[in-house]
Structure formats: C-alpha cells, structure tokens
Amino acid sequence: RQHIGKIKTSCTEFDEMMGGGIESQSITEIYGEFGSGKTQVAHQLAVNVQLDQEQGGLGGSVIIIDTENTFRPDRIQQMVEGKANELGIELDYEEFLKNIHVARAFNSNHQILLVDSAMDLANELKDSDKPVRLLIVDSLTAHFRAEYIGRGTLADRQQKLNKHLHGLQRFANLNNAAVLVTNQVMSKPDAFFGDPTKPIGGHILGHTATFRLYIRKSKGDKRIVKLIDSPNLPEGEAVLAVTRDGIVD
Ligand code: GTP
Ligand code: MG
Numbered sequence: 001r002q003h004i005g006k007i008k009t010s011c012t013e014f015d016e017m018m019g020g021g022i023e024s025q026s027i028t029e030i031y032g033e034f035g036s037g038k039t040q041v042a043h044q045l046a047v048n049v050q051l052d053q054e055q056g057g058l059g060g061s062v063i064i065i066d067t068e069n070t071f072r073p074d075r076i077q078q079m080v081e082g083k084a085n086e087l088g089i090e091l092d093y094e095e096f097l098k099n100i101h102v103a104r105a106f107n108s109n110h111q112i113l114l115v116d117s118a119m120d121l122a123n124e125l126k127d128s129d130k131p132v133r134l135l136i137v138d139s140l141t142a143h144f145r146a147e148y149i150g151r152g153t154l155a156d157r158q159q160k161l162n163k164h165l166h167g168l169q170r171f172a173n174l175n176n177a178a179v180l181v182t183n184q185v186m187s188k189p190d191a192f193f194g195d196p197t198k199p200i201g202g203h204i205l206g207h208t209a210t211f212r213l214y215i216r217k218s219k220g221d222k223r224i225v226k227l228i229d230s231p232n233l234p235e236g237e238a239v240l241a242v243t244r245d246g247i248v249d
Contacts, residue, residue, distance in 0.1 A: 008056030013238035031183035032215035060133025061099035082245025140181035
C-alpha cells in the first residue's frame with residue numbers, strides 16, 4: 001500500500017479539519033447549493049495538486065470530468081498568480097493549464113466511460129514528471145439528476161451512480177490519487193429528489209464517499225465548510241474566503 005498523499009486547500013482551517021488536506025486513495029464529496037463555491041474549491045485543488053509537496057501539493061497533474069462546462073482557464077490563471085504571490089515564487093500559469101486535462105461529459109453514460117479514459121491517461125503519465133494525482137468530477141450528479149426523472153427510475157439511477165463511484169474509488173486506489181466530486185443540494189424542495197438539505201444521490205453516495213463536506217455561503221466572500229462524515233476525523237467547521245486569488249483563509 002502506497003503512502004497516502006494530501007493536497008492542501010489553501011485554507012489553513014480547512015486543511016486542519018481534513019488532517020492536512022484532501023487525501024489520496026479516497027473520494028471526497030463536496031456538496032452545497034448553487035454558487036456556494038464547489039467549483040472554486042475544485043479549481044483551487046487543480047492548481048494546488050501541481051505544487052511540490054513542501055508547497056502543499058503532490059507534484060502531479062489532474063483530470064477534470066466537467067459535466068456543466070464550468071471549467072475556466074482564466075480562473076486558473078488568477079489562482080496561479082495568487083499562489084505565486086503567496087509563495088513569493090514565479091509560476092507559469094500556462095504550465096499549470098497543460099497539466100489540467102479536461103474532459104467534457106455529455107451525459108451520464110459518457111461520464112462513466114470517461115473514468116476509463118482517465119485511467120488510460122493516468123497509465124500513460126504514470127512514469128512522467130507529472131503523474132495524475134487528482135481526479136475531479138464536477139458535477140457528479142447533474143446529468144443523473146436531469147436524465148433520471150420519475151419514481152420508476154430511482155433504482156436505475158442509484159445503480160448507475162454506484163457503479164460510477166466504484167470506478168472512481170478504483171481510480172483513486174490504482175493511482176494513489178485523490179478524487180473530488182461535487183454534488184448540488186437544492187435551495188427549494190424538489191418533488192422527486194425530496195429533502196432539500198440532503199445531497200442528491202443521498203444514501204448510496206453517503207456510504208461510498210469517504211469524506212463528505214458541506215459548503216455554504218456566509219457573509220461577503222466567506223464560505224463555511226463543514227466536515228460531515230469521515231472515517232477517522234472529528235466533525236468540524238472551517239471558514240474560507242473566495243477571492244480573486246482563489247481560496248484563502
Ligand atoms: P453550482 O455549480 O451552480 O452548484 O455552484 P458552485 O458551488 O460550483 O459555485 P461556484 O464554485 O461556481 O461559486 C461561484 C461563486 O464563487 C461566485 O458567486 C463568486 O462568489 C465566486 N467566484 C467565482 N469566480 C470568481 C472570481 O473570478 N473571483 C472572485 N473573487 N470570486 C469568484
Ligand atoms: Mg459548480
């Protein structure tokens with residue numbers, strides 16, 4: 001068994017709550033309402049994973065399965081510039097962009113297949129100077145939610161999601177990679193998906209994602225992240241801010 005790696009989030013409290021950062025060989029789920037900051041956290045980790053270990057990264061590259069077309073290269077540039085200022089070093093954002101492999105998923109079946117493509121790419125890069133150490137699925141559930149409508153399809157959807165999550169866990173194990181998935185909770189009750197405070201996918205996701213984080217808006221650019229579920233860490237809360245430079249204390 002390989003040594004578990006940790007990717008820092010750029011927020012000290014958040015890292016402390018996570019026992020050092022987002023772990024490899026695990027799935028971390030971050031859920032919250034629209035605009036709560038899930039995609040921002042994902043972008044920040046796509047930058048941070050590339051940093052050296054002493055800078056809070058794993059010296060690796062990242063694959064993003066983008067289901068909502070929300071990946072923004074210009075946002076990566078801002079975050080890299082922010083990180084360069086913070087660390088007092090020079091960083092080339094174009095190098096960072098090269099190590100972010102984005103695949104758009106057009107529907108849920110395609111999304112599941114893209115995990116196989118991710119595995120192929122990770123194998124190709126295994127002995128390179130930037131092995132894949134992070135896989136992001138943003139959003140994990142949007143396609144499933146749009147495609148599986150009506151009570152009769154619930155079991156089907158859960159079975160598919162379950163299969164998908166097993167593929168992701170396998171990716172995490174075989175590549176000693178962290179897997180980050182986002183999941184939206186609705187601000188208004190939904191006739192089919194039920195309780196608005198519960199993440200879509202509910203039960204099954206709850207048992208598969210190793211770490212579960214709930215993010216919500218606070219005052220101004222502040223966000224509160226709560227660790228809901230973890231195999232070995234106490235529940236806790238952390239306050240972060242989303243700024244031009246990215247995630248900060
Ligand atoms: P959904 O995908 O809709 O569920 O939302 P999300 O949780 O992914 O939200 P996202 O991470 O996209 O957060 C959007 C919020 O992040 C915005 O309302 C802004 O507050 C902040 N944000 C996004 N881009 C920037 C930026 O370039 N600069 C700054 N300062 N804040 C930004
Ligand atoms: Mg988003």
